[in-house]
Amino acid sequence: MISESVSLSAEPKVKATKRKIPAYLVRETIDGVNFYYPGFRQVLNKQKKLDEIMGDSGLQFFLKFYLAELLNKDLDKQLYRVAGGELGFHASLKNNMGLDVVIFDRAVLTPDKITPRYVSVAPKVVIEIDVNVELPDRTSDLFQEYVIRKVDSLFKHGVEKVIWFFSKSKKVFIALPGQAWQIDDWNQDVELFEGVKVNVADFIAQEGFKLE
Secondary structure, eight states, X not given: OOOEEEOOOSOOOOOOOSSOOOGGGEEEEETTEEEEOTTHHHHHTTSSOGGGTSSOOHHHHHXXXXXXXXXXXXXXXXXXXXXXXXXXXXXXXXXXXXXEEEEEETTTXXXXXXXXXXXXXXXXXXXXXXXOOBXXXXXXXXXXXXXXXXXXXXXXXTOOEXXXXXXXXXXXXXXXXXXXXXXXXXXXXXXXXXXXXXXXXXXXXXXXXXXX
16 A cells, blocks of 8 residues: 655744734644634735634535544444544643544543543544645645644654545545655545545545545
8 A cells, every 4th residue: 555655854844923813813733833724814814704714625524524424333432432523632732733533542531531621632543634724934835844743743642543635636644653654545445443444535436526
């Protein structure tokens, strides 16, 4: 399945901005770096309202639903909790992330840890769909600044596997701690967890979704 690998050696460097951006436009904070909702500039310039930039695309929504449904069907519910949406994960101070699809060990995510606040224990597996953040610097490389930073932070806080689907390139990245990332076209079968496999390209074709 391995078609190429990606080095994680490059250190992300985010340029500072002089423009004051309100906290309500922050979507995620990773290692103290704020990442903003796509379209936050239009809100600042009063071209859009906040609620116009906060939702998922249709493709993101239905892929999250499909992946969570597939995992819930095939995994042992007495051992794991699976959910898809936009889970708030408070990993540590200055680390608040949104997670698309998650698999938790029930022994770790016990009922007392499910509250009106962000979850503060790490899932075993995180599955992400596309990149839904922006930085003030339009020239920022979001793969370096955001994707690598987020995966590294998730591993640092106890996540055991990250899978990231990218609809524009039709690629899937599979990351495990201490190993090179594995990259493949997303028309290949991808093992999500414990033998549960998915072929995203087949699902999209069957549903007739349009990729633009």
